[in-house]
Amino acid sequence: MQLKQELDSAIARLGAEKVPSPRLNAELLLMFTLGCDRAYLYAHPERRLTEEEQSSYDAALAERVRGMPAQYITGHQEFWGMDLIVSPAVLIPRPETEHLIETVLELEGIPCGLPRSGAPASEGRGLNSVARIVDVGTGSGCIALALAKELPKAEIHATDISPAALEIARANAARYQLEDRIRFHQTDLLEGLPGEFDFVVSNPPYVGESEEDEVQLEVRKFEPRDAVFAGPKGTEVIARLIPQAYGALRPGGWLVFEIGATIAKEVSNLLKDGQNVEIKPDLQSLPRVAIGQRRAN
Ligand SMILES: C[S@@+](CC[C@H](N)C(=O)[O-])C[C@H]1O[C@@H](n2cnc3c(N)ncnc32)[C@H](O)[C@@H]1O
Numbered sequence: 001m002q003l004k005q006e007l008d009s010a011i012a013r014l015g016a017e018k019v020p021s022p023r024l025n026a027e028l029l030l031m032f033t034l035g036c037d038r039a040y041l042y043a044h045p046e047r048r049l050t051e052e053e054q055s056s057y058d059a060a061l062a063e064r065v066r067g068m069p070a071q072y073i074t075g076h077q078e079f080w081g082m083d084l085i086v087s088p089a090v091l092i093p094r095p096e097t098e099h100l101i102e103t104v105l106e107l108e109g110i111p112c113g114l115p116r117s118g119a120p121a122s123e124g125r126g127l128n129s130v131a132r133i134v135d136v137g138t139g140s141g142c143i144a145l146a147l148a149k150e151l152p153k154a155e156i157h158a159t160d161i162s163p164a165a166l167e168i169a170r171a172n173a174a175r176y177q178l179e180d181r182i183r184f185h186q187t188d189l190l191e192g193l194p195g196e197f198d199f200v201v202s203n204p205p206y207v208g209e210s211e212e213d214e215v216q217l218e219v220r221k222f223e224p225r226d227a228v229f230a231g232p233k234g235t236e237v238i239a240r241l242i243p244q245a246y247g248a249l250r251p252g253g254w255l256v257f258e259i260g261a262t263i264a265k266e267v268s269n270l271l272k273d274g275q276n277v278e279i280k281p282d283l284q285s286l287p288r289v290a291i292g293q294r295r296a297n
Helices: 003-016 022-034 038-043 051-065 070-074 095-107 142-150 163-175 209-214 217-222 236-248 261-270
Strands: 076-079 082-085 132-136 155-160 182-186 197-202 229-231 249-258 275-281 287-293
Touching: 003 022, 003 051, 022 038, 022 051, 022 070, 051 070, 070 076, 076 142, 082 142, 082 163, 095 142, 095 197, 095 249, 095 287, 132 142, 132 236, 142 155, 142 163, 142 182, 142 197, 155 163, 163 182, 197 236, 209 229, 229 236, 236 249, 236 261, 261 275, 261 287
Parallel strands: 132 155, 132 197, 155 182, 197 249
Antiparallel strands: 076 082, 249 287, 275 287
16 A cells, blocks of 8 residues: 555544544654654655564554553653653653652742742852752653753762663663763662652652542553552652652752642642742642752651
8 A cells, every 4th residue: 555545544544443643653663663754754655664664564553453552562651852762661750740850940040931849049059050969760761861860970870679660771871972971770769769859759659549440541550560550649659759859869958749629738748848839830730840859856
């Protein structure tokens, strides 16, 4: 079949199977199969697929119809302008997680053009920041890599309990020549990490098992359960992280982490031993980033 017909029939098939954004998915998987960009697809509508290309495209479409996210099929997801490798061992990085990066940069005195939070931001050291930062539950490494990229003098650590996730994070660091900038640790939250940190940053598991029915089927079926669900309520990992983080931060250091809207109130309460506690909204105005500062001794 010619490329245009192939694309049209894939869009129809994905649409009939109720896959969201059928055109986008059909294009993405065809670009992946042919190793080309979108412009090529539309510049060569009469190009015929080889038998091998045809069967790879069919296999990719079948996986997508089965519900597998396109990112796991292609093995890639973009985050903070970087093309990251992903596999079913790691959560697919989400755009809203970029708010964590923006928040840390803002607190370090690097404006990101975002609405300012109420927390004081001027004490930061800008691009000369030599902050010690740890990303807890690094998954693909997206947060640690973005911060290493933006803060070239900072000391970055990243932890995860999953060895398979750390393997992907290390591969991503190597992909961006950041492997010497980030120290990876396989551990439970902050267990055994040396010294005091200026920032503890995290996108922890925060969905409650009681909310499981409201979670997209694709997420439940294909993303790592331990990356998504924290326990019955959703706050179980955060409730352990907060005291550990306040203990690991230097006085005045910041804990910055992602949350879901349903747990915002409880999280504010859990952060009360710190100061300048704030819950910042995302672009949909949903509570998304929780921050708290360790009090001076
Ligand atoms: C929501 S995912 C976030 C992944 C990545 N940071 C991101 O933003 O896309 C949570 C990550 O925390 C890890 N994790 C879960 N429990 C943990 C624990 N007790 N200690 C360390 N990491 C943990 C999971 O393996 C997973 O990689």
